[in-house]
Amino acid sequence: MQRWIRGRSAASAARYFSQDTIYALSSAEGRAGVAVVRISGPMADTCLAQMTTARAVVRNIHHPSTKEVLDSAMAIRFPQPKSFTGEDIVELHLHGSRPVVTGVLQALSTIPSCRPAEPGEFTERAFDNHKMDLMQVEGLADLLNSETEAQRKQALHQISGSVGQVYEDWRLTLVRCMAHAEANIDFGDDEDDVTDAAYDAVVDKVRELHASIGRHLADGRRGEILRNGVQVAILGAPNAGKSSLLNVLARRDAAIVSPIAGTTRDIVQVPLNLGGYPVTLSDTAGIRETDDVIEKEGVQRAHKCRAEAHLKILVVDANDTLDPSVVDLVDANTIVVLNKLDLAANQIPQLALQAAAMCPISCVEGTGVDAFLQTLQAHVKNLFAGANDDAQGLLITRERHRTHLQDCVTHLKSFLEHPYESELAAEDLRRAIQSIGRIVGRIDVEDILDVLFRDFCIGK
Ligand SMILES: Nc1nc2c(ncn2[C@@H]2O[C@H](COP(=O)(O)OP(=O)(O)OP(=O)(O)O)[C@@H](O)[C@H]2O)c(=O)[nH]1
Numbered sequence: 278m279q280r281w282i283r284g285r286s287a288a289s290a291a292r293y294f295s296q297d298t299i300y301a302l303s304s305a306e307g308r309a310g311v312a313v314v315r316i317s318g319p320m321a322d323t324c325l326a327q328m329t330t331a332r333a334v335v336r337n338i339h340h341p342s343t344k345e346v347l348d349s350a351m352a353i354r355f356p357q358p359k360s361f362t363g364e365d366i367v368e369l370h371l372h373g374s375r376p377v378v379t380g381v382l383q384a385l386s387t388i389p390s391c392r393p394a395e396p397g398e399f400t401e402r403a404f405d406n407h408k409m410d411l412m413q414v415e416g417l418a419d420l421l422n423s424e425t426e427a428q429r430k431q432a433l434h435q436i437s438g439s440v441g442q443v444y445e446d447w448r449l450t451l452v453r454c455m456a457h458a459e460a461n462i463d464f465g466d467d468e469d470d471v472t473d474a475a476y477d478a479v480v481d482k483v484r485e486l487h488a489s490i491g492r493h494l495a496d497g498r499r500g501e502i503l504r505n506g507v508q509v510a511i512l513g514a515p516n517a518g519k520s521s522l523l524n525v526l527a528r529r530d531a532a533i534v535s536p537i538a539g540t541t542r543d544i545v546q547v548p549l550n551l552g553g554y555p556v557t558l559s560d561t562a563g564i565r566e567t568d569d570v571i572e573k574e575g576v577q578r579a580h581k582c583r584a585e586a587h588l589k590i591l592v593v594d595a596n597d598t599l600d601p602s603v604v605d606l607v608d609a610n611t612i613v614v615l616n617k618l619d620l621a622a623n624q625i626p627q628l629a630l631q632a633a634a635m636c637p638i639s640c641v642e643g644t645g646v647d648a649f650l651q652t653l654q655a656h657v658k659n660l661f662a663g664a665n666d667d668a669q670g671l672l673i674t675r676e677r678h679r680t681h682l683q684d685c686v687t688h689l690k691s692f693l694e695h696p697y698e699s700e701l702a703a704e705d706l707r708r709a710i711q712s713i714g715r716i717v718g719r720i721d722v723e724d725i726l727d728v729l730f731r732d733f734c735i736g737k
């Protein structure tokens with residue numbers, strides 16, 4: 278298949294036919310124990326033959342024309358079609374020094390029709406050769422960006438193809454249903470055909486699928502939250518110790534702490550890994566009535582942050598009387614932290630709040646911090662409870678998937694409103710099929726890939 282490589286200007290595009298053999302450093306830049314140079318394409322084996330002599334796995338790599346020895350390396354062949362890209366692949370495991378890698382890459386550039394790979398181009402070839410569907414490519418992007426264990430697990434699950442398989446099964450079911458609906462258009466002039474039992478079964482099938490996808494959508498957005506991180510807002514009255522708490526959890530002076538009420542105005546964010554789950558902590562301005570325009574803006578931002586948070590921490594000075602406006606902030610997703618325990622005269626005040634938990638601590642002395650962290654971690658984990666309830670552990674990881682699934686449900690609903698009006702019914706199913714096809718990348722795939730590969734590094 279000759280196809281322009283995406284994003285190329287017309288002038289330079291001629292060099293970028295996909296029958297080129299591409300190469301790149303696939304391991305991290307810079308000094309390392311081993312550097313892996315990956316070569317993919319029809320010339321991969323030729324490259325190896327031109328740059329080595331011996332048959333052994335470990336061999337000298339030399340320049341194809343000058344014959345200068347560049348390194349002693351391990352060479353591994355992955356013949357097509359079972360390789361990552363579906364093409365012949367050769368991997369050279371070199372000594373990880375910059376001059377070695379540069380020398381080998383330069384030597385490869387002298388072999389005809391070999392050129393450096395573009396970012397994500399190996400993956401792009403894997404996609405083109407049907408080695409991966411769009412969801413798997415997205416999963417790989419997620420894996421490369423993952424920062425915690427739970428994110429890695431979710432990404433690997435998507436790469437495994439099992440999620441895409443469920444969508445593909447749904448799509449094929451709908452394709453079969455549509456074939457029935459279309460048969461009704463062609464032959465369904467007399468009443469008997471239209472209402473035959475086989476078609477009733479099709480309608481039942483669509484009703485079933487409509488319910489399944491609806492259940493799938495009601496996942497509390499757990500997959501998306503895991504991918505993007507759990508948003509935790511630290512809220513409270515001025516001087517309660519919100520910034521102090523942020524700093525204790527971050528183990529660094531991320532936010533300014535001072536005895537002046539109204540110190541924090543901007544949202545200060547710190548990423549945390551809590552038991553494998555990604556969390557973003559947001560410190561906010563102390564909530565109070567104020568005439569200071571800047572502080573007012575800070576308070577507004579605090580309210581916005583609270584509205585967007587998945588979990589909230591309300592910091593209360595254990596020695597203050599509770600402000601009613603602060604009490605209003607507490608709900609079942611709020612953990613109340615009673616701070617400045619070191620100043621409280623030996624007794625923890627009992628607050629009648631409908632909070633998820635109550636944790637007495639002292640940010641200055643560090644007492645109660647570990648217990649609070651455990652409570653917070655348990656509540657974060659709880660957000661994902663039941664994530665593996667359904668057989669496939671199927672979670673929606675991107676807004677894009679959700680939008681197309683919602684479209685699909687809309688078309689199925691429309692179908693179910695007039696299943697026996699053949700033409701309308703067939704059209705509804707056709708649209709439902711298209712919506713699912715968009716998720717796995719059967720249509721409109723180029724734009725999505727363009728955006729995705731922008732996040733990939735060269736060599737992947
Ligand atoms: N004794 C004692 N003082 C504390 C404790 N935590 C915070 N403080 C002090 O309380 C004051 C206010 O702390 P901050 O962390 O700035 O409070 P804040 O809630 O972020 O305040 P604003 O940003 O102004 O809303 C500072 O002087 C802190 O040193 C504590 O556990 N014990």
Ligand SMILES: [K+]
Pocket residue numbers: 515516534535536537538539540541
């Ligand atoms: K303060």
Ligand SMILES: [Mg+2]
Pocket residue numbers: 519520521532533534540541560561562563
């Ligand atoms: Mg503060």
